[in-house]
Amino acid sequence: MKKLDRNQIAARVARDIPEGAYVNLGIGLPTLVANHIPKGREIILHSENGVLGIGPRPAPGQEDEDLINAGKEPVTLLPGGSYFHHSDSFGMIRGGHIDFCVLGAFQVSAAGDLANWHTGESDAIPAVGGAMDLAAGAKKVLVMMEHVTKSGGSKIVERCSYPLTGVACVNRIYTDLAVIDVRPDGLHVVEMVDGLSFEELQRLTGAPLKLGTAAAKAA
Amino acid sequence: MISKILATPEAALADIHDGATIMIGGFGNAGMPAQLIDALIGQGARQLTIVNNNAGNGDTGLAALIKARRVKKMICSFPRQADSWHFDGQYRAGEIELELVPQGTLAERIRAAGAGIGAFFTPTAYGTRLAEGKETRRIGGRDYVLEYPIHADYALIKADRADRWGNLVYRKTARNFGPIMASAARCTVAQVREVVELGALGPEEIVTPGIFVQRVVRVPASASLDKAA
Secondary structure (H helix, E strand, O other): OOOOOHHHHHHHHHHOOOOOOEEEEOOOHHHHHHHHOOOOOOOEEEEOOOEEEEEOOOOOOOOOOOOEOOOOOEOEEEEEEEEOOHHHHHHHHHOOOOOEEEEOOOEEEOOOOEEOOOOOOOOOOOOOOOHHHHHHHOOEEEEEOOOEOOOOOEOEEOOOOOOOOEOOOOOEEEOOOEEEEEEOOEEEEEEEOOOOOHHHHHHOOEOOEEEOHHHHHHO | OOOOEEOOHHHHHOOOOOOOEEEEOOEOOEOOOHHHHHHHHHHOOOOEEEEOOEOOOOOOOHHHHHHOOOEEEEEEOEOOOOOOHHHHHHHHOOOOEEEEOOHHHHHHHHHHHHHOOOOEEEOOOOOOHHHOOOOEEEEOOEEEEEEOOOOEEEEEEEEEEEOOOOOEEOOHHHHOOHHHHHHHEEEEEEEEEEEOOOOOOOOOOOOEOHHHOOEEEEOOOOHHHHHHO
């Protein structure tokens, strides 16, 4: 089987984001999605610190400490971009104006519960940022993550053991092995990587999967 | 003649009392009023409750205020960072209190204070440990958590330009919490790069009207800002 690397997962996510969409990319892995938007497709990137219309990274030496994204990395602004204060920014999120957000995850449950902010360790310093607002407010919540942990445990689970970020909020999961939709009746496999059987994918996944029609055809 | 312009950061912060609740603007370093924070450290007020998105980076600004042991409690959304060692150490030692608030809820609680709202229901954090013990309600088939406003004695913010009435404009994403914190505090102090003549800021351009600002201090731009401008 050919597992996808991080950029391939990001490219797969980018394929599903249509022209004209307002999109928030979470800190870390999801920011890679911006590099894979197909040429000629216009999407508008939002960052919760108060900016719409984020462009590419600035050239070395062109960074501006007043123009950053939520990951506190220097960014640029496209023509048509705008700045606004935090309450407006989270009004865009909570008010359902952001079409897609892409988040990383520790765990996603069969019901679409998301755990991505806290490992639950007692000495860990908790930090949540905007994750709970994005989970509750974006029209579609897309999760992008490795299918299993470094020790081989499934990150897709019956019930999250880590503290929740949001309840029944995830719409679609993109991993290095598969694309899986979260629907009211459970987890539907949309795609699998080449050379992976449904049985093997199910063996690596900690919650029951259903084989969607498209994926079944391809298999 | 109205003039909210004060000569120095020290003069602008002279009356801050021990135990005050202080909002500090900024998201990371963008919009952080570094010279006002330095003046607050020098001023000496203790047992402060600080409202900021983070809990300090490195050894300067808010991190230095924490290092100086002036902060009793942090209200923030994202304290843990690679370089938040001063907060981390005091938190682990039980020497600083933390109220962790989702970022959008933090913003809305600040906005609510400035807008005279008594409380509000938000869907954010429903069903999570950050909503434990809070009142909830199902409205229109959706579950919400009741949240209360955060009022402050002072807000220390950074803007780009001001006039003597306290009207403010900001620079790029350094705007972040500035406008809402200005509205939520009894006394808002803005550090600005430039003070301009009344009328020089276009009325369509002013982001924070001076009604929300009590004191303005000009702090010359750093070299990096000059370069960027």
